[in-house]
Structure formats: C-alpha cells, structure tokens
Amino acid sequence: MILSGASPLSWLLTLAAAAAYAVPAAIAARLGVAAARNALVAAWLLHGAVLVWGLWGDSPRFGFAPALSMTAWLVLTVYAVEQQLFPRMRARWMLAIFGAAAVLLALVFPGTPLPQTASAWLPLHLALGIACYGLLAAAVVHAWLMTRAEHHIRQGEDPHSGIPLLTLERLTFRFVGAGFVLLTATLLAGWWFGESLYGKAWRWDHKAVFSLLSWLTFATLLLGRWRFGWRGRNAVRVLYAGAALLLLAYAGSRFVLEVVLGRSA
Structure with a gap:
C-alpha cells in the first residue's frame, strides 16, 4: 500500500x-x-x-x-x-x-x-486497453441485466430492467463486438511495438497468455453468435468467462506483482 x-x-x-x-x-x-x-x-x-x-x-x-x-x-x-x-x-x-x-x-x-523513458505511444496503448476494459465491462453489466430480466419474465414478474429484453441482448453483443475490436488492436500494438512501448519485446508471460485466452473466448462467442445464433445463458457464461480471463490478464497479474510480491514489474 x-x-x-x-x-x-x-x-x-x-x-x-x-x-x-x-x-x-x-x-x-x-x-x-x-x-x-x-x-x-x-x-x-x-x-x-x-x-x-x-x-x-x-x-x-x-x-x-x-x-x-x-x-x-x-x-x-x-x-x-x-x-x-x-x-x-x-x-x-x-x-x-x-x-x-x-x-x-x-x-x-x-x-x-x-517510467520517464517510456515511449510517447505508451499512453495511447494504455488508453486502448482501458477502453477495451470499459466496453467489455459494460457488456457484462448488460448481460447481468439481461439475465435478471429473463429471470423475472420466467417468474411472471416485472423485468425491472427498463429496457426490452431483445434490446438488452443487442446492446450486450454490440459492446462485446466493440470491445473485441479494441482488444485486438491492443494485442497487436503490444506485439508489434512492444519493444518501443515498454523497452522489451513481446514475451509469453501471464498477462500475454490470459489476454490471448480472453481474445479467443470473445472470438468464439462472436463467431457462435454470428454462425449459430448463440444467445441466452450459455452465451452469457462464455461472456463472463472471457471477461474473467481479461481481468486476470492485466488487473490480476498487476495485483499479484504490486500487492502480493511488492514489485513494480
């Protein structure tokens, strides 16, 4: 602390x-x-x-x-x-x-x-990553609202969401799609410009592995939605899994470094 x-x-x-x-x-x-x-x-x-x-x-x-x-x-x-x-x-x-x-x-x-010696492009790379986090977090919030509304409808109650269920579903996948685009851009920037951004080339650490796993999870979700019409609870579970992997990729790995190990890198 x-x-x-x-x-x-x-x-x-x-x-x-x-x-x-x-x-x-x-x-x-x-x-x-x-x-x-x-x-x-x-x-x-x-x-x-x-x-x-x-x-x-x-x-x-x-x-x-x-x-x-x-x-x-x-x-x-x-x-x-x-x-x-x-x-x-x-x-x-x-x-x-x-x-x-x-x-x-x-x-x-x-x-x-x-670091004072960081590349001038580092803030842009961080902004891409944070925007990606924000859009996918918004997708998670909408998925939670969608699940809650669906539960209330099944129980014959007022859905309490304020947004029609199908609209919530469309918004959820729009946020997933936009977040996936930014996640792709973030990963490409980290791979292509890693040495100029951080002073070291791309390496296969925990952050890279979890980021790629989350990218594959979201890619599978979007492909399943487009090709097979995935929706409902199964699609939401895949979304939650991708979001959890993405959370572990940066926030989780940095938490371990900064809090558990007491290191900066």
Whole structure:
C-alpha cells in the first residue's frame, strides 16, 4: 500500500466521490428518480476529477487499481448516455457500489510511477486497453441485466430492467463486438511495438497468455453468435468467462506483482 503517496487534494476528491456514490447505493429506494440520478452524476464528475488529478496533477502512476477505477468511470459514462435513451433503466445501486469500491481501491493502491523513458505511444496503448476494459465491462453489466430480466419474465414478474429484453441482448453483443475490436488492436500494438512501448519485446508471460485466452473466448462467442445464433445463458457464461480471463490478464497479474510480491514489474 502507498497511502502516503496520495496528495491531500487526491484524498479529498476520492473521499468526496466515494461519499457521492454511497448516496444512490445506500438509499436509492428513498430517493426520487431525479435525486438518485443527480447524485450519481455528481459522483461521476468527482470520479472524473480524481482520474484527471491522478494522471496530471500528481506524478503519473498506473496499476491494477487505477485501471479498475477508469473502467468503472467508463461504464458509468455508458450508463449516463443510455439513461437518455432508456430513462427507466435501473442499475444505479450496482454501478454506485462498483464506482465507490473502485475509486477507494485506487486511493489505497495507486500503482507505480510510469517510467520517464517510456515511449510517447505508451499512453495511447494504455488508453486502448482501458477502453477495451470499459466496453467489455459494460457488456457484462448488460448481460447481468439481461439475465435478471429473463429471470423475472420466467417468474411472471416485472423485468425491472427498463429496457426490452431483445434490446438488452443487442446492446450486450454490440459492446462485446466493440470491445473485441479494441482488444485486438491492443494485442497487436503490444506485439508489434512492444519493444518501443515498454523497452522489451513481446514475451509469453501471464498477462500475454490470459489476454490471448480472453481474445479467443470473445472470438468464439462472436463467431457462435454470428454462425449459430448463440444467445441466452450459455452465451452469457462464455461472456463472463472471457471477461474473467481479461481481468486476470492485466488487473490480476498487476495485483499479484504490486500487492502480493511488492514489485513494480
């Protein structure tokens, strides 16, 4: 843990964002729709300020927790956009818990300083990877909403999702497709420009193996969807498996390095 590395402003912004997230997470049922939405927007803005300050205010750091924090912020961005299209979409409490946990985790584990000698293309490579995480995390959230809605329909209840089931399914696979494209670009960049990006050529470490396994899993899912019409619970299980492998690829391997082994690389 590197708590001492965080500046007072970073502490203030992080705690304010976590407190703002706690409002819709803890008392969403007592708030009106507008109040819950406004609380989540305030938390999203504060979270964004935390990310900006972490990248440009303090000495730039990166690691598994900042990656998860950026992923959570991107998922909330997707949710904010979709709220304009589907006002009855209900996932505030889950996303608020995710956001609060991610922003606090990044305060406790801020990662390691980015090397001064890193390539100028490194931020672009990291941005591709984080965008990929964000889109596929959004796909996981939509798959969870789809599974919950399907369960409620089978029980003869109100699906509670605010989005028609078929629309949820289409959105899920659109996010998977977009995330797969970015994952492919990230892997190609790491393989082709690895030496200029990180000062070392591509190597078969845990991150590379899990990344390729996740790529194969998502490729299988998209091929099965296109060729055989995969849908429902089996497709969702494959999506969860691919997301878990991708989580292990960077966040998992960096967690082991930074927290368990106490190393930066």
